[in-house]
Amino acid sequence: MAQNIVYHPGYNVSFFGLEKLHKFPVDKFVRIQKTLQQNGFDKTRFLSPNFDEKLVFKHLTEKYIQKCSNSKWLAVCINLDFIKLFPYRLIKKYLCNPLLFASCGTVAAAFAACEHQRSVNVGGGYHHAWFDGGEGSCVYPDIPIAIQELREHKQIQRIAIIDLDAHQGNGTARAFPKDEDIFLVDIYNDIPFPSDLEAKKYTALDIPIKGKSSDDEYLGLITDRAFPAIEEFAPQALFFNAGTDIYEKDPLTEIQISADAIQKRDKMVFEFAKKINVPIIMTLSGGYHKDSAAIVAESIVENFRGKDS
């Protein structure tokens, strides 16, 4: 059995109940895990990452590490204004540690994918963070960190990222300016946040979609534009940032893709990775509607069932 579904209860944020003020559904990860268990995914399929904050911090700039320990800055970055009143040690314990934990999970998932061809971290995908900055509730750049760890330990250099979260993956782009061995495909909803013009320069294939899109049009962009470009780049691994905030009922975005089309999207990306024979690492990223947990769980059930997946 492949142990390639990475999760730990430590991913779940709690801040004395006040975390419910955040737009992110805080029980999402645990609901996904429970649904997977109900569908026959037993403990042999789950991989618990180690909590190792040094693994994360060693990739960040000194200046950014300082910023990350400032309550006022964290309040802005995480979009929870009231936390600016709390000392950093409390914010660290209840809010930062879960994000650090999930970042370690993306690294663990990257290594698991090298062994089992596919993996999913039931969390992570903080694509508005880079090694020297962060915004939009993304503090630690988990995908760029996992990429650097793969490069260091697995002789993998050329890596593609397909970012299909509804928001622009500006942090991931900023993490690798002018790196010819990174290929970022970013298909996102062209909405006011983050509108990062600098990041567009570092995105190999930048596809903003204005307003609403039909399911066919959206899926067509992935098959007709993203896949051929990635295949031509010939990566050694593929990160799939599988945000579900493209969902038609998501409160933060306008693109309005159906739940069925999200299932099709995920299946297509996994099949594509299999076709070009590269390990694929899925991260969850955004998804702010209560249905998001069920949509993600269904996708994992579909793409990870069977003894070889």
Ligand SMILES: [Zn+2]
């Ligand atoms: Zn998003």
